[in-house]
Each structure stands twice: as C-alpha cells, then as structure tokens.
Amino acid sequence: MLHVDAHAMEAAQAELTEQNIDVVRLAYSDLIGAERGRDLLVRHLARTAGDGVAFCRSIYGTSPMGDVVDIDGGLSAGLPDVLAVPDLSTIRPVPWEPGVAHVLADLYNPDGTPSEESPRTVLRRVIDRFATLDMKPMIGPELEFYVMEQDPAAPNGWRRYGEGTGNVYVAGRKGDPENTLLSALRQLAGFGLDVVAANHEFASGQFEINLWHSDALDAADRAFRFKNAIQELARIQGRMATFMAKPFNDEGGSGFHIHFSCWGPDGAALFDDPRGEDGLSQVGRSAIAGVLAHAPAIAALLNPTVNSYKRFGPDTLAPWLIDWGLDNRSAMVRIPPERGRAARLELRLGDASANPYLAIAALMAAAYLGIRDKLEPPAKLEGYGYDVSKADKLPGDLPAAIAALEADTELAGLLGSQFIATFLAYKRNELERFGQWVTDWEFREYSYHL
DSSP: OOOOOHHHHHHHHHHHHTTOEEEEEEEEEOOOOEEEEEEEEEEGHHHHHTTEEEEEGGGBBBBTTTBBBHHHHSEEEEEEEEEEEOOGGGEETTTTTTEEEEEEEEEEEEESOOOOOOHHHHHHHHHHHHTTTTOOEEEEEEEEEEEEOOOOOOOOEEEEOOSSOTTTOOOOOTTTOOOHHHHHHHHHHHHOOOOEEEEEOOOEEOOOOOOOEEEHHHHHHHHHHHHHHHHHHHHHHEEEEEOOSSSOOOOOOBBEEEEEEOOOOOOOOOOBBBSSSGGGHHHHHHHHHHHHHHHHHHHHHSSTTTGGGGOOOOOOOOOOOSEEETTTTTEEEEEEOOGGGOOOOOEOOOBSOOOOOHHHHHHHHHHHHHHHHOOOOOOOOSSSOOOOOTOOOOSSSSSHHHHHHOOOOHHHHHHHHHHHHHOOOHHHHHHHHHTTSSOOHHHHHHHHTT
8 A cells, every 4th residue: 555654755855965966756667668757856855755746547558659548547537647656765866967866666546556557566466476485586687779870861760870790799899989888887887777797789789788686676677777778878879779679670689588586585596406307496497387388478578569579580599489498599498507596597588678577577477377386397498499390489479469468367367457458458559550550661562563
C-alpha cells in the first residue's frame, strides 16, 4: 500500500539542498521502457511529492507516435490518474546536468494499491515469488546499441557513426573516432550505474556496455537508467543513440543478454554443484528447463516490437531455436564456463529494445516455474546451432509471440492479469497501425513494375 515517510522526504530535501542540487527529476518506466517523469524543485520536494505526484494513467497506453490506446481503466474510464512516489534510495546526482538529481518512482493507484501495469511493480511480483523459495535472483545485464549522426542525404536522415568494417572488440579511436564511448563510460560511472566494461561491437557505430551483476530490482533499475542515459548523452552531442532491435538492413541487430543466477539466504550460489551434471545443481538445471518451456511466451517481452523479429535467423548469432548449450553462443540459453559463485545462465533471446524490467521479469518468471515444478531440460546443444531438426523454432513474428504469451496462463498469472491485458492491448494496437502503414520496401518492390 502507498505510504510516504514524511520525515525521510524532508531529510532528503535537506541533504539535496546541502549538495547544491535544486532540481530532482522524478522518473519511471512506461510499457516500452521509455522514461516518463517530471522535474521537481528541491525546495518544495517534501510538499510536492508528499502524497505522490499525479500522472495520467493512460501514459501506459501512449505510443511513440502519440497514439493513446484505450487500455482498461484508461481513455474510456475518463483518463484517471496514477501516483508516482519517489524511491528515495535511488536518488543519484546527474553528472552531465549540474544541480540535478534523478530519482526513480514507484507507481500507485489513487486507492493506494500498487499500479499493476507499472513495469517495476511487475518485476517486484516475480521477486516476491523467489522469496517464497528463499532465493535471491541475481542479474547481470549486457546491452548493445547504435550511435548515429545526422546526414540529410541518408534515407532517414541519419548515418552510422564511425563507419568502418571489422571493428568488433576494438577500443579507442579506431572504431570510435571521437572517443564517445570512453566519455560515456566515465559519465555513467559517475551516475552510479556500476558499469564495468565497454567495447565496439560487430557493426559500424554499434557498441556494448556491460553492467555488473546485482539483485534483480537494482539491476533492472540500472539497465533502465543506462538506456535513457546513453540516449541523453548522444543528444548532448547532437547524435542519436538507438536500442532498436535492427535499425539497418545491411548490419546485424542489437541484443540484450541477461545473465541470471540465484543465491541462497547465506549467499550460496544455488546454480552450482561440483557433483552435478556439467557442474550445475538441480535448481540451475530446472531454471534452464523453465526458460526453455516458456520461451515462446517470454519472447513477447524480450522481443517486443515488429522490428525485433528481423534480427533473428540462421547464422545471425541471435537465437532462432529454443535450445541451450555449454559456452555456446549459437544457443538461446548459454551456460558460461565459470562455476562456483559465478555459475549462471545467459539468456541471449532478448533484443535491446526490450523494457529491462519486463525482460528480467519474464526470464525470472519462466525460471521460477521451472524451479517450482522441478523441470528437467532436454539434451544440450552440441556444436553449432540453427539446425531446425534439433530444436523447435521461436515465434517468427510479434503476432505469434503475443499469442504465445496470452496462451501461457501460468506465466501470465505470475506477471499479473491486469498488466498482461494492458500489454496485449498496446501491442495489438501497434500491429494494427503497422499493418496500415505503407513501408519503403513496398514502394520499392511494387511501384515501378505494378
């Protein structure tokens, strides 16, 4: 239930004032992972945020193009509010905006109950399920993205920054002529995101930054802030950073790989067992099995756009089949070679457009069901993957993925019925709008000869 600690709010206001911070940016994630929020003057913080800051609930149903989807309890209900309450433990000064601090919000309904559509609430629901098993989920996010610069001659007005072939895993100015990655890495470190490494990825203008592992909520918070910070830093430079799954026909897509493990109350690594097959415990094997069993459904949240499915296919190093393997990057679930406290699985299914809260919640919900039901995974992949005779294919497009999500009632129940209804309504509207839009491909394919 909604509860605001007035004393803590006043103390935060005083502390921020002492740090010469006069503005707090109250922020939260919408359904697609974009940041929504409001700037609040610190001198009135306790008064302004003391009962929560009101936002129209239909923000959950607002598309990137500004369409307002009529979700349940939204437009047709008179556009009621939700209340954003700052989580004071998440206050961070913003290195690139002097005098500004950033704080994440939890969202509530006016009656004080948690807003079930809030991605942060969805993740908390799944974390609570693991708590019933005395398990603490640990997450390590890896995100790829493209940086682009303006080019009036380009078809969409943007070209890839630092064009050059074969620059995978290079550092410095060779693939990054102005050292933008190095600058971003330092700024992000000052933002408390616990970034640990960065490199140029396969494609021109494509980069990857890794975040250290932590408990699931903190990892999702950091990944959410990371994505929005990267985009903001690019804007400051007059560039655009995009986490779109596959923005270019002639280059590969951008992934969101999630490393996942569980720790016990004593800090023991629950996926590790030196006596177990492949050095994995039964808990670890069941987590793998759960992810495989529910892969079609979680694809809707890990690959949430029409564009997402253009990243898949044979020889793309993006998963195409529902399989797992030991240190095998052609499998959907890769088991890295480390054991002990580092024993974990890496889900390679997600693309960078996924909402971090929802992607992590989906992975964990599937793993939880596998652990709860003591599932056993099928035989692991040996050698190079992408052989359809060895494993089932993932959904090939967004309609198939959202149908799988709706049909997987166990997984949907963990994530929350109200959230699922809102997510499905939003995505079906997205598909309807896409289906009515004439694409560049259609014009190129048909206009001259037909």
